[in-house]
Amino acid sequence: MTSGSDQTEPASRKPRGGPGLRIGRPFGIPVYVTSSWLLVAAVITLLYGGIVQARLALGPVSYLLAFVFAILLYASVLVHELAHSVVARGFGLPVRRIVLHVLGGVSEIGREAPTPGREFWIAFVGPLFSLLVAAGAFGLYLMADPFGVPGELLFQLWVANLLVGVFNLLPGLPLDGGRLLRAGVWKVTGRPFAGTVAAAWGGRVLALGVVALPLVEAWRSGGLNPWGTVWALVLGGFMWMGATEALRTARVRERIPGLRARELARPAVAVVSDTPLAEAQRRAGAAEADAIVVTDRQGTPLSIVHPAAAEAIAEGRREWVPVSDVARALTEHSLVPVGLEGEELLEALAGHPLPEYLVVDGEGAVQGVLRAGDVNAAMAGEARR
Known part of the structure; x- marks a missing residue:
């Protein structure tokens, strides 16, 4: 035995x-x-x-x-x-x-x-x-x-x-x-x-x-x-x-x-909630950003656009669909400090498993979007998609 x-x-x-x-x-x-x-x-x-x-x-x-x-x-x-x-x-x-x-x-x-x-x-x-x-x-x-x-x-x-x-x-x-x-x-x-x-x-x-x-x-x-x-x-x-x-x-x-929130975070652009999806994607492309953060008029982050939901919208309709319709709402557990790394980063994510997190600095300013899939890929030694 x-x-x-x-x-x-x-x-x-x-x-x-x-x-x-x-x-x-x-x-x-x-x-x-x-x-x-x-x-x-x-x-x-x-x-x-x-x-x-x-x-x-x-x-x-x-x-x-x-x-x-x-x-x-x-x-x-x-x-x-x-x-x-x-x-x-x-x-x-x-x-x-x-x-x-x-x-x-x-x-x-x-x-x-x-x-x-x-x-x-x-x-x-x-x-x-x-x-x-x-x-x-x-x-x-x-x-x-x-x-x-x-x-x-x-x-x-x-x-x-x-x-x-x-x-x-x-x-x-x-x-x-x-x-x-x-x-x-x-x-x-x-x-x-x-x-x-x-x-x-x-x-x-x-x-x-x-x-x-x-x-x-x-x-x-x-x-x-x-x-x-x-x-x-x-x-x-x-x-x-x-x-x-x-x-x-x-x-x-x-x-x-070697896991660092700062390095794993994808660049993001911020748009207000009634911005058409097509316009938000155009801004993201111009800024070479991989993620779209939805904010209110005062700039407070509200949600993150879900890539799969956005891709499911036909291109001809994206001019008429606001980004808020294809976004996941942020919660108090969605925020990850930009300085987290290693075991501390993993423990923070494991405590509240989510598909993506908003990486912020000490002032609350958005530094990017951290996707759980990117963390898993980094731990497996794979390139992120």
Whole structure:
């Protein structure tokens, strides 16, 4: 099972609804279980139930015991994720939620750690708690009857947590060990992007290794394990996609400091609300402006002409259609200070998502129109249209 913290990019505003059934709010953090957990619980119950029956001969109770183990396993994953989330919140980072899914769990942390040291501790504390749970379960197992129900559960619990803790320390994203590698490279180079590149490629190599394991074993033994092969393909695919997404996110984050409202704003002309659309477009063309701002007679901005709505008007009618008919009204959240840049600019836009914003200086004078599509294009490294 995989587990780890998922630090998301500010530009990707994830849906606020839950991805499954909410089972609680420990430490004020919403915890959700997806429907895929039922599939894993069923598989564990069927497979492990047969093993328990062979070892303890408990009849139908063997499968109940196997289901209890599935619950204990995911409770261990929850402890792992809570460790990530609590430490992240202690460092002042927002935690959206914890999601338990088919392959383990993930903590959705809303902002990147500001230093490699904090990145290290947020990542390391998860495997640390898994290994502590393993040690505690192992200690109790030594005092229990190995052929009794408690002994069987404790045995599986300490082995499972040991595997989760050790596996998540492997040096590749999206595993916690990848974040530890990222923190180390970040510390040495001073560039978080360099750390992400190293850890993402480490994750891709690990993904290929996971997929190759059952194939190598089949070559050695002469027989292919179907369950092991399917699980390796699913896990390897998940790791490859996680590493690739981390690399994409890092490339986006690398561009965030270069985002400036002053540079992204499109030149605009101001016209009064009863100006014919054709005349407004003529003035914009003469001024080499890309946007039209509608004002009242005193020059107070009221709205911004919507390009698609304007283009939908037949050219022959534009002499008779006032610009106010094809404009979006401005609100108190439509104004963006011209000096905003980087994270501050993104946070301002994310707080009140709109198609376009009016960029103004300290005196309230219009400096241009900022379109959300232009910001997204800049973050993706694309030329604006």
